[in-house]
Amino acid sequence: MKPTSVAEFMKRAREARHDAFGLANDLEATMAQACVHRNAFIHDRAEQSLRRWRELVFQIVSGSLPDDPALFRWLAIEHVRLAVGFTLVSIVDATLNADVTRWAERLDVNDRRDEMNRFELDMAAPIRVGAVASRG
Numbered sequence: 001m002k003p004t005s006v007a008e009f010m011k012r013a014r015e016a017r018h019d020a021f022g023l024a025n026d027l028e029a030t031m032a033q034a035c036v037h038r039n040a041f042i043h044d045r046a047e048q049s050l051r052r053w054r055e056l057v058f059q060i061v062s063g064s065l066p067d068d069p070a071l072f073r074w075l076a077i078e079h080v081r082l083a084v085g086f087t088l089v090s091i092v093d094a095t096l097n098a099d100v101t102r103w104a105e106r107l108d109v110n111d112r113r114d115e116m117n118r119f120e121l122d123m124a125a126p127i128r129v130g131a132v133a134s135r136g
Helices: 006-015 027-044 047-062 069-088 094-104 109-135
Strands: none
Touching: 027 047, 027 069, 027 109, 047 069, 047 094, 069 094, 069 109
8 A cells, every 4th residue: 555645654664664865774874874963963062963873873783783893993983972972962871881881992092082082173173163253
């Protein structure tokens, strides 16, 4: 039977495990979407972007992952960045903290510190640019 409304179409798509773009099982597309939401969070500091970024990273982790060291490193870095983001917005998420602990152990201490510092600089960059633009 053909869907008769947008709501019914969306419900059937969700039941079939498709997202709005039809990319539900595409690992690289999900990673790209996570990056888009991370960048949105950097610029607008919205909790919605942060939580959507978290959901996409969780979706990647919960799927069947290929044994790829580059993917595991990316996930470790994203978890470190998420921890910084949640801290900056003052949200405590016990599940995220457990995930960060599990994934961040794949990075050595210096890499973790470097990634945290880079992300904090990325977070400060839009504010600095805005301050300079408003002066001039």
